[in-house]
Amino acid sequence: MLPIPYRVIGRHVETRDSVTLDLEPVREQLPPFRPGQFTMLYARGVGEIAISISGDASRADGILTQTIRDVGAVSHALHALTPGEVLGARGPFGTGWRFDSAYGREVVIVAGGVGLAPLRPVLIEAINGRADHPRTVLIAGARTPSEFLFREQLDSWASIPGLEVVLTIDQPAQDWAGPVGFVTEPLSRLQLRPGSTTAFLCGPEPMMRFSAAVLIGRGMAEKDIRISVERNMKCGVGLCGHCQLGPLLVCRDGPVVDYALARPLLAVREL
């Protein structure tokens, strides 16, 4: 329950409000994480927030990679950290994407905005284990071309055989020759084998709802759709109830849940 000190050893600016930090343990390190899990990151004297881990889960050197968007007091402080500075980390917490259960199946990944960060470990796993999946599709949406996370990596992923990458933007942009439209549009024209596909969705809640509706409309079962829900976490271990979502404590029972479980909960206002 106590934060472990980690030192920033790398800071990569992703977009005007997001950075990816590489963190090295000062002494002891956190246990290995599973894709989809999060840590509680502590900015000294400011506070602690839950941040999904965006790095490679197979990395054995103890380096933690976290992508942070500057949206509030704590994320602002974390976002401002520079190499050499220290933060506190607890975790890893929560459920993972359970990507291994999609073995042998086609994989559709839909990410909206910073929702790409928690899905990056899944993508890395999908790329490393391409032989295990007949097909992997990534549909990523952003407001504008400059707001895609991991832009260089997305471009290199697009050239990997067996991985289809579709990047689409919401707002018209002069410097963009790719698709313009909401993520549901490429999703609805995707060649899909509903019975043998697993979908992973992460992004703003309405985006996930709309995307899930398209997939269900095309014959996919709710149980084959996984989403990452977000609520304000406090303890991270299911004790304080701060992140309760109906019968779930998101820090413990989530953030990744099957849509069969999540759909009725997301339909309740102010839950």
Place this chain on the structure above:
Amino acid sequence: MTSAEQFSEFAPFQRLTPTQREAVAQLARPVDFTAGSRLFEEGQDAVGCWLIQVGQVALSTEVPGRGQVVVQTLGPGEVLGWSWLVPPHQWQFTATAPGPVSAMELDTARLLALAEHEPAMGYPLALGFCEILLTRLQSARARLLDLYANPRER
């Protein structure tokens, strides 16, 4: 002439019977556009409808100071061109092919006549077009929500 089976991949024709699809196929011809081609221009009389098979089409409008602004792109499996269906039958946007495009082009004057003459075909056709229209409207509404904006900047 185009094969009727190809039409089953496009929403407006999925509710049609094989015989009806055959009738529609008689009104279609395969077309190819080179990169930079303009399929139609905003303000012109709306004639034709394209079922995109390969490539991408950009819909744009002229905005002073910004030039031609692309508001939406359409890809394989999608239908381009609606304004022939409803008055005043004028294109509301300009359609351009940024790269090579292959499509089936429909003779919309004859298609309209066919649908009006045979309501049993016109109704499922209209329903199919409505379905696409609804999907596009919902996507446009989703984009209006500006979901990916930084909460601090809302």
